[in-house]
Amino acid sequence: MKFHLLAGASLASLAAVTAALPAHAYEASALAASVAVAGEVVHGRVTNAAGDALPGAEVIVRATGQRAVTNTQGEFDLVLPTGTAVLDVRYIGQPSATQTVSVVQGGTEVSIMLGAGEAATVSDVIVTGVITDGVARSLNQQKNADGTVNVLSADAIGRYPDPNVAESLQRVQGIAIQRDQGEGRYINVRGAPSAFTAVSVDGVQVPAVDPGTRAVDLDTLPSDIVANVEVSKTLLPSQEADSIAGAVNIKTRSPFDKRRLAVSGYAGGSYNDYGGSDTRAAATASNVFANETFGALLSVSYSETNRRPDNVENAWVKEEQNGAEIFVLEESLFKDYETKRTRQAVTGALEWRPTDDFRAYLRGSFAQFEDDEYRNTLGLIYSDGKLQPGATDTTATYTGARITRQIRHRTQKNDITTLVAGGEKTFGNGGVWDASLSWAKSEQSYPNRNELLYRSSATTLSYNTADHYMPSYSVFSDPTGFYRDPTKFTFRENTFRENTTSQEDVAFKTNFELPSQFAGRDVTWKFGAKFNSREINADEQRYRNRASSASPGTLASVLSDRESRNYDYDLGFKFDADLADAYFASARAASPIREPDSITADYTAREDILAGYAQARFDLGATNVIVGVRVENTKFDGDAAKVVDGAVSPTSVSRDDTEFFPNLTVRHSFSDNLIGRFALTRSISRPEFDQIVPRRIEETDGSNISYEIGNPDLQPTLSNNIDAGLEYYFNSLGVVSANAFYKDLTDYRYVLKYTEPFGADGEADFETPVNAPDGHLAGLELNLQQKFDFLPGLLSGFGVFANYTWTDAEIKTDRLYAGRDTFSLPGQSDSNYNAALFYEMAGFSARLSYTKRGDYLDEINADDADLDLYVEGREQLDFTTSYDFGNGVELFGEAKNLTDSAGVRYYGSRERTYEYEKFGYNIFVGVRFKL
Template identity: 75%
Template sequence: MKLRLLLSAAILPLTFAVAAQAADVAPSAAIEPAGDGLFGRVVSADGSPLPGAEIIVRGSGRRAVSNTQGEFSLPGLTGDVVLDVRYIGLPHASQSVVLTPGRAAQVTVTLGGDDVTTVADVVVTGVITDGVARSLNQQKNADGTINVLSADAIGRYPDPNVAESLQRVPGIAIQRDQGEGRYINVRGAPSAFTAVSVDGVTVPAVDPGTRAVDLDTLPSDIVSNIEVSKTLLPSQDADSIAGAVNIKTRSPFDTRRLAFSGYAGGSYNDYGGDDVRAGATVSNVFGPNQTFGALLSLSYSETNRRPENIENAWVEEDGVFVLEETLFKQYETQRTRQALTGALEWRPTDQTRLYVRGSYADFEDDEYRNTLILGYADGALQPGATNTTATYTGARIYRGLRHRTQNNEITTLVLGGEHSFDNGMVWDADLSWANSEQTYPHRDELVYRSSATTLSYDTSNHYAPSYFYAPGNPIFGDTASGFFATPGNFSFRENTFRSNTTQQEDVAFRTNLEIPSQFAGREVAWKFGLKYASREVDADEERQRDRAASANPGTLASLWGDAQGQNFGYRLGTQYDKGLVDAYLAAAKGSSPRRMPDSLTADYTAQEDILAGYGQARFDVGATNITVGLRVEQTNFDGSAPTVIDGALSTAAVSRDDTDFFPNLTVRHAFNDNLIGRVALTRSISRPEFSQIVPRRVEETDGLDVSYEIGNPDLQPTLSNNFDAGLEYYFASLGVVSANVFYKDLNDYRYILNYTEDLASGGEADFETPINAPEGHLMGLELNWQQKFGFLPGWMSGFGVFANFTVTDAEIKTAQNYGGRDTFALPGQSDTNYNAALFYEMGGFSARLSYTKRSDYLEEINADTADLDLYVEGREQLDFTASYDFGNGVEVFGEAKNLTDSAGIKYYGSRERTYEYEKFGYNAFVGVRFKY
């Protein structure tokens, strides 16, 4: 149905194009400009577009800012005008234009060339500095507070995906999976508080458990630039409490000629093996007067990882913290990323443009995991246990092999157009389709279990902090003897099979109309818009388990290979043969029992329809730019999930209808050409995760642990009233120093509560459910300094620095006490986060040494005791990149990541109670870039 809607609605932009052509274009001269006004481009001396350039009409003070193709428009102008053009890092320019009534004029302003009148004498060149200039000019001249990462800047870091690129932005930290960035935390907020779009198309999450987008699915080399809006305007979707990330792909009008570029290279990871990455982009403009443009971009990468991992499950028994189990994981993982972007654009006149843009990204994680589980809790805890030592009799050891394949796909498609009318009105409309899908074709596992044995441990020599190069050496049970390595001590326990698919499909239509006018003696730009978005979510999971004697594949030794396992120096014995286990599991799956009844409860469907409208006015009072407006969003939600009660299957459903208002005041003031101040009062929202709001009860079994995930149909969206203020000083020699403060008053913040309860069938299980905290806040200070030291003499002028530091304070207040507490840190919030980079660029050589660090943060709240709240230890990373450009379109480069060999660590309440210790190793990459 949504596909039919997409096709039927496609006629709208086409009708718009025909109408615009009929009104503005003579049949014999399709590109002859018509109407009043000025349309132009700002370019550098080599013809490259300059985004973010500020164009001022001398005398009237009327202002425009160039877009990513360097284009700008000033409709409605007549007579002789003088344009003053300013761009940080290049000489300013002034250019006279004669405008004939009834006919639009075209102009190209070149900065840094010989044919302009310069009013400054500083010119910066170089790949790093050019990327910085593009970013700073867009940030300086934006109405709200934004940060921009250009493709040039991204390419100077060893960041293979968008998440890792964004960690360089002030106020952004990342969450990692096996050492690779996956989610982002903007200004200390949870990852779900940040919306992500590609070319303006909202991207649905691939993971069904969150609205946060897995940014490791998107490779960084498909990007033209990334814009992070930390304050929103009424014209932007309100679902971004922390900020909105818009990833812009390349356009054929970036270069306006036949252009080809690419790169290729390989790397080595000391915890894995050889990796490869490659990408290519080709574009051209063609047709009469080059009014058509086409672009195609491809990207591919393959990484091999063998991280070392140890996990511990802690509980409290009679006032003493003891281990339930210790889990050693021996990984062998291959990750591949493939991406394709394309664009078709038609610009028959300066006033009219139509486009189709699409992107596709595919991420596959194929993982084998040998596991050794010391199951202390299978036995009886002996007297004399302490917080670091314990002995269990009747304990068991589990040895398993899991083969899991995860596949993420993100697809976006947008069809749209824009037209500027002779009277200065601008109308745009687009129809978009986005689809995100996460599939686990299989998560199959074979497990053997030992006979009863006695296990002891001593964790007094606990893991070292992440800035050391090795963990401590706790003594874990049977890794010191040969019992676990003797096949005859083990017998077949079970095989399990899981597969699931979650698909989120989003169709949206959006239109905006901007109207210039005079109001109270001032020029006021009114802007109105509507958006309708409909998202459908479908989650399906299959689970099977077989413990029958008929499924027994034989002795454990018959499935072993030749490899010996080792994890942080612990000897894990002979490992399973992957081929033998895969063959057994493939044969056993067909004869396994039917789907487990409780696995039905993991399925759910949901539909969320959002109808939004806004109105805003933008006007100037001297050097002050003011935007004021209101956005209204109505949300209709329907969701359902199967339930199994006493063996009977039924369906539970929820239906909700909410309307929210989002007032907005954004003020930008230019104290002078270099000093910019901003203040914003805004309101924003974060809607509940789909999986949390549907009424479902899902059982999860992982090794010895049994847990339940409980949905909450009464879960409310989080609303935030926001205050932002900042000062930015821009150096003419290319640089900025800035300070921004922010405060977010949170209402109905949602969090995951973890607790333990006894089961009626005996034993106990862990439960988690989302609930709302009635109040909370997030506030902080963000400092940023970027500068190239061009004022230094000779070769020293090639040095420059990037540095930013963010400090935040946050808490939530719950409606009830948990373990004697009702006030908690905000999950996902680090008190401090900072980046520092020193770069050097001279001639064709450039190099950058970069360091990033975030402090500890809370991940999960335990309802029973603060000593079992789960924290993630802060992590640091040191990276280095260098390149040499031969000046003929060929450049060689090298990268080194994680030179500190930093670990990923999680702990319960205190670092002595380590939950997870994982190391990923360093990565060294060399390659070549080329462009034509």
């Protein structure tokens, strides 16, 4: 029913738009079927005075109002009758230009240069700085896009201390990030879960590396490889529908960006407040050959980060005391990390443009993220003991509790590879045909996930969490030094896990675009189809050995003389990493028995999507209307295994689903500077692969049993979307905008955690994905960017960025959980904002930037609302500065996380802190060069 209502609304809105047209547009002679536009193709390129391409420039035919917008290489195409035509070119940050073109048979080529002379007025401001040039590129592309789009250029990204794409995107209005050890990993667009946003590189959709989500780990992709990042918050029929929140397309560089020999790069190093260092370097080289008909580009990037964050985790439960329930800890874990993270990436491009109307290309990218981590953990296991009378919500004493000492060596590798070959042909009537064949592969592997655990004899433990960030624990004030005495500990177990999950995607897509006229108006028809096939393979090995023969010896024999500290907590001595690794190698060679639950973790799957679309773009003078529909058929097959009484048997699931996605997108220019937008769209988010295969994974940790259960009946989430916005662009390089959105969600999926009786007189923890029938996500984005060019003298170098996003969201379940059937949307913060003050003058630039997001729900607990898991809002202050010597050499410096902000998670209330982690500030200095 919702689909039909949306389709009806689209048609009704289109009828309203066409009804407002002048009456002469509907003369009887003009009501014939659409015909191709008669004329010749004019191929043009718009550059600045330095010869750099200007993307997003608006080219208007003065006599007819016909309009084109330049692409990322500054190129545009128009179909005009032979004769003389006058073209007006507008670009925020450059003086407008007019050029007369003689259109001849066989096609015409034209070059238009902006800013060759001096600016005469404020409205003719010429962009000269790196910051302002990046702002201008972004604003022009956003202004002239058909839908609601945000663009980050490479120059803008380079002015922030952001090592990966996720951290770069946090600067965009409506986007917040989820972090791992202080670094951005996933993005939340407009308060939606990270899986609601699809990511592509050069138009090739990237499979996720993490098997538990469709969201792409954007910390795998370094920001160095980027030419620009385009975030489409409203989709067109020509775009894949699987982006409820928005689609991110990361565009790498092209040799035709410069059309000459161009070499650039940077290198530098840093100091981290919490220990370790950061080294980064990148270089790009490109050139064009054979009379600018062939181009080649190669880009490389490398970074190494050594971090030692401090981390304490406290797990909370409810216990009955004197007839009342109180909150108590069941364990506290003090984690001492030593982590080395490396990122390396290579991108390349070969492009052939023998004529203006034909081009072919081959582009590829490879990015690898490796996290090599040693973690020493001191664990206070209260649940092994007995809670004593007198406990409160902040204090408790346990007798018979235990302490654990553990070392874990974990190596994680993420690989993302894309390769695409394609071509584009422009015909004499202005029609354009393009096609591409692409291959993408993502792989996540854990070659090392080794753990060695020692456990103490029984002891008495107390705590006080009145200071919920830095509680006090009796173990550290014990005069006997119980936890520091290795003789109190005995070998408990070793565990080994290794797993590899790969996703391989092959896709073919083609589009045909044909300009025509209907009722005296320009209409562009566009049709296309895409088929992609994705194969997923997950293989996991788990081993555990508690036999005394598996022990490496006493705890003292594997400890080093290096102290282990976490905040102000003295954790004793670290494990000797070399001795631990030697033990792991020996113990694994002994070939322990594989755990049955690791067999049930394995699965294979295949997803085939066949899509087609048709859309029409009506150029109605100041108004542009796009109306169309997309159809996607999804076929899914998955296989897993189940273990019953030690016997392994296969299980499988097959699904076939077809969805329609109608679309109405309207862009109206109230003036040259004031743009209004409106869109009615429909989109989808398909379930994670591991959630719909019929798996039932059992994990046992002592007396605790937990199950992760797949749901083959899990439905995709569908969303009907309404978007509306106003944008006013200042001639002096700025914009003020407001965009409102509402998303009506059907079958929102979430992971439900609950506890049920299990066995004779025990219980077990369960988690399974389920659908919520209804939900919504609504919000408002406010954005301001302004360069103060109108101020006198040195003050004209100042500028400001500021944006604020407010969202409201909830889901409604089909049954009550702990008396509730309405929940906040996991991953959604009520507020998110950024502010930055920048200055740029005579080669010097500086920017002070601040970002903050509010608290958000992370996990829903079906049994108790007080144990829902939240992530506490976080703020961060960064500073960057640089000086350009004018000879292609630039010195720069970055200061990140000057507020030393922590990452915090809590249960139900901030007083029940689950995780408190700090990363420290980072100071980076380096040099850039450009030839």
